[in-house]
Amino acid sequence: MDWIFSIRAKLKLAFLLALICLLVLVNIYWERSSMASMNDSFCSIYDDRLLPATYVFHLTDHLYQKRLILEHQLHHHDTLEAAEALRQVASHNKAMDTLIADFEATYLVKTEGQLLGAFKQELKDYNRLEKSLLEAVQLRQPLEKERAGLIGLFDITLNELTQLSQVQIDVGRAMRDDSLRLLASTKVLTMLEAALIVIIALIIQALVFASRSVSPSIPQRHNLN
Numbered sequence: 001m002d003w004i005f006s007i008r009a010k011l012k013l014a015f016l017l018a019l020i021c022l023l024v025l026v027n028i029y030w031e032r033s034s035m036a037s038m039n040d041s042f043c044s045i046y047d048d049r050l051l052p053a054t055y056v057f058h059l060t061d062h063l064y065q066k067r068l069i070l071e072h073q074l075h076h077h078d079t080l081e082a083a084e085a086l087r088q089v090a091s092h093n094k095a096m097d098t099l100i101a102d103f104e105a106t107y108l109v110k111t112e113g114q115l116l117g118a119f120k121q122e123l124k125d126y127n128r129l130e131k132s133l134l135e136a137v138q139l140r141q142p143l144e145k146e147r148a149g150l151i152g153l154f155d156i157t158l159n160e161l162t163q164l165s166q167v168q169i170d171v172g173r174a175m176r177d178d179s180l181r182l183l184a185s186t187k188v189l190t191m192l193e194a195a196l197i198v199i200i201a202l203i204i205q206a207l208v209f210a211s212r213s214v215s216p217s218i219p220q221r222h223n224l225n
Contacts, residue, residue: 017203020196027193034186041179048107049172055103056165060158062092062099067154070130073137074147086134093127112167119160126153 066089073085100120108116129150136146 017200020200020203024193024196024200027189027196031186031189031193034182034189038179038182038186041175041182044107045172045175049168049175052103052106052112053165053168055099056161056168059096059099060161062096063154063157063161066092066130070133070150073134082134082137085137086131089130089134096123109167109171112164112171115160115164115167119157119164122153122157122160126150126157129153 069085069088069092073082100116103116129146133146133150
């Protein structure tokens with residue numbers, strides 16, 4: 001009857017060993033999934049947060065450059081030709097359109113999409129009024145009402161750019177926190193995998209010792225039976 005119990009014990013150990021191996025495989029899959037998620041998160045931080053933050057910076061710079069050109073033309077129209085001012089402003093507008101198109105090609109959260117859409121509309125109105133003012137200066141026809149309106153539009157568009165910049169910070173912080181949580185879970189999974197491997201090694205060692213204990217110490221000569 002001892003050999004029956006021996007077989008049952010070995011079957012139990014084999015089942016336990018298979019179960020642990022299965023857990024190791026599942027753990028490896030989870031680790032790879034977590035690593036892939038962290039990789040996607042890091043790539044998204046660059047592609048969808050860092051680049052848009054750069055776009056916001058350059059959009060703000062172009063907006064200020066346009067404002068300086070207009071103010072210079074309004075006060076010193078005799079030193080800067082209106083046609084040249086219009087050309088420079090058009091160059092800034094083209095650069096801003098390219099930046100906006102690049103911005104729209106990134107992943108936009110809901111608030112970000114709304115702010116960008118509002119910014120595009122306000123910028124369109126701003127450019128139209130800006131062009132009218134430059135043309136009026138060229139004709140020596142100052143328009144104080146339009147100038148006051150342009151200042152208001154400038155403040156609105158600048159505020160929207162500031163909000164877009166804040167969105168990059170908020171979403172980037174949330175993505176960083178998610179990555180840290182994934183990293184912590186990956187560390188736990190790695191420790192679990194190491195523990196399972198140790199258990200497998202102990203089971204193998206126990207099986208080796210068990211096989212040695214049941215083997216006869218003195219070889220038997222079957223031909224003498």
